[in-house]
Amino acid sequence: MGNKVKYRIGKSAGFQVLTVVLAFACVIPLIAILIYIIRAGITKINWNFITNVEKPVGEIGGGIAHALLGSVLVIFFASVMAIPVGILCGIFLSENKKSRLAYWSRLSVDILQGVPSIVIGIVAYIWLVKPFGYSAISGSIALAIMMLPIIIRSTEETLKMLPDTLREAGFALGMPFHRVVLKIIVPCGISGILSGVMLSVARIAGETAPLLFTAFGYQFLSANMAKPMETLPHLIFKYAITPYKDWQDLAWGASCVLLVWVLLLNILTKLITRKWKVQL
Amino acid sequence: MDTPVNNDLITRSGITLERVISSEKIRDAVKGIKRIKRSHRQIKAESIFRRTLTIVGLSMVVLVFGIMLTLIVQSFPSLKALGVGYLWGQTWDPVRDIYGALPFLMGTLLTSFTALIISIPFSFAVAIFLGEYYPKGWLANFLKNTVELIAAVPSVIYGFWGLAVLVPIVRSLEVSIGVPSIGYGIFTSSLILAVMVIPYAASLGRSMIQMVPSNLKEAAYSLGATRWEVIRSVILPYTRSGLFAGILLSLGRALGETMAVTMVIGNTPLMPKNLFSTGNTMASVIANELGEADKAVYNSALIELGLVLFLVTVVINMIGKKVIGRFTNE
Numbered sequence: 001m002g003n004k005v006k007y008r009i010g011k012s013a014g015f016q017v018l019t020v021v022l023a024f025a026c027v028i029p030l031i032a033i034l035i036y037i038i039r040a041g042i043t044k045i046n047w048n049f050i051t052n053v054e055k056p057v058g059e060i061g062g063g064i065a066h067a068l069l070g071s072v073l074v075i076f077f078a079s080v081m082a083i084p085v086g087i088l089c090g091i092f093l094s095e096n097k098k099s100r101l102a103y104w105s106r107l108s109v110d111i112l113q114g115v116p117s118i119v120i121g122i123v124a125y126i127w128l129v130k131p132f133g134y135s136a137i138s139g140s141i142a143l144a145i146m147m148l149p150i151i152i153r154s155t156e157e158t159l160k161m162l163p164d165t166l167r168e169a170g171f172a173l174g175m176p177f178h179r180v181v182l183k184i185i186v187p188c189g190i191s192g193i194l195s196g197v198m199l200s201v202a203r204i205a206g207e208t209a210p211l212l213f214t215a216f217g218y219q220f221l222s223a224n225m226a227k228p229m230e231t232l233p234h235l236i237f238k239y240a241i242t243p244y245k246d247w248q249d250l251a252w253g254a255s256c257v258l259l260v261w262v263l264l265l266n267i268l269t270k271l272i273t274r275k276w277k278v279q280l
Numbered sequence: 281m282d283t284p285v286n287n288d289l290i291t292r293s294g295i296t297l298e299r300v301i302s303s304e305k306i307r308d309a310v311k312g313i314k315r316i317k318r319s320h321r322q323i324k325a326e327s328i329f330r331r332t333l334t335i336v337g338l339s340m341v342v343l344v345f346g347i348m349l350t351l352i353v354q355s356f357p358s359l360k361a362l363g364v365g366y367l368w369g370q371t372w373d374p375v376r377d378i379y380g381a382l383p384f385l386m387g388t389l390l391t392s393f394t395a396l397i398i399s400i401p402f403s404f405a406v407a408i409f410l411g412e413y414y415p416k417g418w419l420a421n422f423l424k425n426t427v428e429l430i431a432a433v434p435s436v437i438y439g440f441w442g443l444a445v446l447v448p449i450v451r452s453l454e455v456s457i458g459v460p461s462i463g464y465g466i467f468t469s470s471l472i473l474a475v476m477v478i479p480y481a482a483s484l485g486r487s488m489i490q491m492v493p494s495n496l497k498e499a500a501y502s503l504g505a506t507r508w509e510v511i512r513s514v515i516l517p518y519t520r521s522g523l524f525a526g527i528l529l530s531l532g533r534a535l536g537e538t539m540a541v542t543m544v545i546g547n548t549p550l551m552p553k554n555l556f557s558t559g560n561t562m563a564s565v566i567a568n569e570l571g572e573a574d575k576a577v578y579n580s581a582l583i584e585l586g587l588v589l590f591l592v593t594v595v596i597n598m599i600g601k602k603v604i605g606r607f608t609n610e
Contacts, residue, residue, distance in 0.1 A: 012506035016413060022405030026482075027426050029475045033433065033441050041348075089340055095431040097394065105337040108344040114597030115347070115590060116536020117565045122570065122586040123347050127352055145343070152340075176322040178329035206434020209538040209563070213571045233436045237539060240440045257438050266432045 029073035034259070035186050041256025044249050054219040054230075057244045066221045067235040070136065073223060073230055074215055077140035083197055089148070090193070091181060097160075101196025113149035120145050121210035129214055130154060136229035139215030148198040154196025157188040162227060195272045202265035206258060208233040232258050297396060330358030333594045339567070351587040358580035366581065372549035372565075374573070379581045381588075383431055383551045387559035390466050390552055392534040395473035396527065402474075403530070404523070405480035410482075411489025414513060424486075431479040447544060463545035465558045472540045477533050481526035488522030488607065489515055523608045528600035532593045538563040562589050 052063030096102040113164070124142035128135065162185060170180035186193070216228040219239060232254055239251035358366065362379055369380020405429055414420045450471070451463030492515050500510045516523070546558025547568055560568075562585045573579040 001608050008506050008509070010509035015508040015511070019405045019408050019413060022402050023409040023423060025404055026402050026430070027423065030426055030430050032445075033437070036441060036445060037437060040477055044440050046356045085336055085339070088336040090335060095333065096337070101334065101337055101341075101480070104568065108340040110597065110601055111594050112340070114532050114593050116563060116593055117348075117539065118536065118538040118566055119351070119586050119590045119593075122583055123350055125570065126583070148340070148343075155321075168586050173467040176326040178326050179322075181329070202432060206436065208436040209567055210566055233434055233539075236436050236440060237543070240436075240443060241543060248354070250439060258434060259437055262432055262434060264427065266429060 003026075014263070036253050037252070037259050040252040041254075041259075044253030045256065046100060049250070049253050053221050057246060062233060062246065062250055064232070064250060064257070066218065067232045067254065068257075069221060069223065069227040070215070070218070071171065071232040073225065074136055074140050074143065074211070074229065074235060075201060076142035077137060077225060078204060079201060081140065082144040082200070084185075086148050086151030086197075087155050087186075087193060090152045091159065091186070093156040094159035095181070107150050109149050112145070113153070116209075116212025117146060117207055118209040121213060124210060124214045132212065132226075134216040134228040135205045135226050135227040136215045137225040139211045139229070140209035140225070141233070142214050143204040144206065145249075146204050146210065150200035151193075151196050151202060154199065155189070155193050158196070159185055162188050191272060191275075198265055198269045198272070202262050202269065205265065206233050206262050208237050212237075237241065303413050315515050324527050324566060348590065351583060351590055355580055355584040355587050356494075357458025357576050358584045361577045362581065366584065370551060374569070374575070377575070377577065379577070381562070381581070381585060383549055383587075384560055384565050384585065385561045386552055387466065387545070388535060388561040388563070390559070391469045391472070391473055391545070391561055392531060394466065394470035394555065395477060397530055398470060398474035398531065399478050400481065400527065401525070403478045404485060406478070406482035407489055407523070407526075408511065408515075410486040415490060427479050427482055430475065435476065435537060435539040436543075438472050438476060439540035442468060442540060442544040443501050446471060459554070459556045462546065462556075462558060464562040465557045466542055466545065469541045469545045469554075469561075472544060473534050473537055476537060476540065480533055481523070484526035484529060484604070485519070488519040488526070491522075491608075492518050503566045521603045525600040525603040525607070528596050528603070532596040532600070535596070536563055536589060536593055538567050539587040554600050562586075 022238070048061045049063045050068070051065050053066045054060055089109070093106055094103055095110075120142050124138050124145070128138035128141065130226035132138070166179055166184055166188060170184045174184070211231050213232050215231055215234065217234050218228045218230045222229055236251050236254050236258065239247040242248065286563045297561070358379070367381050367385065369378070370382050371380045372383060373379075395519050401460075403519060406423065410424055411419055445464035446468055450465075450468045451461050454461035496514050496518065497510055500514045504515070542564035543563050545560060545564060547564065548558045549560055549565070550558075552559035566582050566589075568584055570579070572580045573582055
């Protein structure tokens with residue numbers, strides 16, 4: 001009897017140890033990647049790297065200025081398109097919980113969230129690149145489509161959690177619906193909406209697949225949204241699969257920049273959500 | 281009372297203030313008109329706002345239908361030229377106009393399921409650790425945030441890291457077990473994918489495990505069950521459907537993952553013979569070839585692969601959401 005109990009307790013303890021070991025084993029790859037990328041990348045970053053554009057293989061002093069500018073522009077235009085639509089749609093879903101359109105709309109957002117990024121890329125390619133040729137703006141649109149579900153979900157979830165009494169107080173004062181939403185509901189939930197927006201920017205900042213056949217890549221500094229444009233993730237992909245050491249070094253530097261950028265955005269979002277006690 | 285009534289409504293109508301007999305009445309009337317005007321404007325603005333919201337809500341439905349319709353329409357040329365047999369064809373040779381998608385289907389399925397099998401013990405361990413053993417405290421916070429950051433790292437960086445670190449490791453492993461040592465291939469992609477999909481099953485599993493009612497667990501403890509026995513015979517059966525949904529979400533991610541896989545799988549359009557051979561997945565063949573597919577059928581064949589990918593992930597995600605919805609309603 002005593003032996004059996006001991007065996008059961010031992011088994012329980014053994015399983016606990018196994019769980020702890022396996023759980024913390026998940027951290028190892030992430031730490032390994034972080035350390036490797038930062039160690040390989042940090043030494044490649046210098047003034048030339050930040051300010052120069054692509055140089056032919058063999059010539060030293062190439063940089064990633066064109067990709068940095070391109071990434072910022074593509075993400076900026078994607079945000080300009082996605083943020084207003086996303087927030088409005090989130091408001092729509094939280095204000096109309098039961099209507100049939102809201103059900104279909106919510107279902108669509110769910111579907112959109114699961115669609116692989118490469119498929120979004122194909123669609124942007126068919127819609128915009130086939131008729132008009134490669135352009136940075138088509139890349140922005142593809143990324144905007146990917147941002148939408150994240151913004152919509154976080155807006156909806158945040159606004160849903162606000163107490164109905166807030167809304168009723170506004171109506172009791174005779175405020176019309178749009179003023180109740182814009183002056184009471186949205187300001188109360190702004191922290192949740194904001195963190196959703198930042199999360200969506202963090203998500204698309206590293207996306208490569210939808211840009212492969214939309215923004216396409218370009219070797220010079222360019223701010224023309226109607227023309228092809230280089231972006232940071234695409235530059236990493238392009239340089240990483242070449243056999244040239246110079247270009248691979250540039251890719252390591254670019255990876256380091258991209259990684260730090262994306263992680264900072266994520267950590268910032270975490271801090272916001274913790275400060276304002278938002279649940280996402 | 282002696283505020284001037286200098287409203288243009290009055291001056292326009294030709295009435296001057298001197299002629300007014302009772303200014304109070306007019307003032308009231310003007311106030312009334314103003315109020316009516318303002319509420320008119322607000323009613324108008326309100327209906328515009330409501331309409332805008334409805335249009336935006338509708339546009340999401342239109343967007344998703346548009347995506348599906350576009351993919352279907354653009355797949356027509358290949359459906360017409362190649363038929364359903366396209367998905368069973370074993371050769372992919374665009375130069376000779378032979379298109380068969382089976383190698384890519386096999387590549388996708390092999391990489392995704394291998395990745396899933398590798399990742400499940402880890403993601404479940406994280407879920408149980410955070411949901412049951414240590415739900416609070418700095419250690420739990422650290423683990424939770426780190427696991428969430430795994431999902432934040434861009435996939436192209438996973439791919440680059442895999443190319444530089446994992447490929448040589450796998451190559452030496454292949455040398456030691458005596459298979460053709462390339463380093464690239466299905467197995468390497470699965471390893472990378474396994475790391476990438478851990479957070480999805482883990483975070484869903486954690487929230488499901490935390491929802492197990494404590495009276496169930498306490499009842500089991502009061503009967504003398506050990507911690508492991510409580511987990512095995514109370515928590516896991518109770519959260520079974522939720523854990524399953526988490527696996528489905530991970531699978532959906534793995535099927536559609538493109539860049540990391542493209543960079544380490546080797547990109548050969550051949551049927552994979554075993555886990556260590558090179559191959560290609562649906563997503564990576566699209567990424568590699570769509571930009572240069574000039575022939576109409578070739579282009580359309582690739583888009584059809586995208587359609588398959590779209591439909592499969594939609595179905596998987598729908599089932600996952602259904603399961604989660606049923607679980608949380610109970």
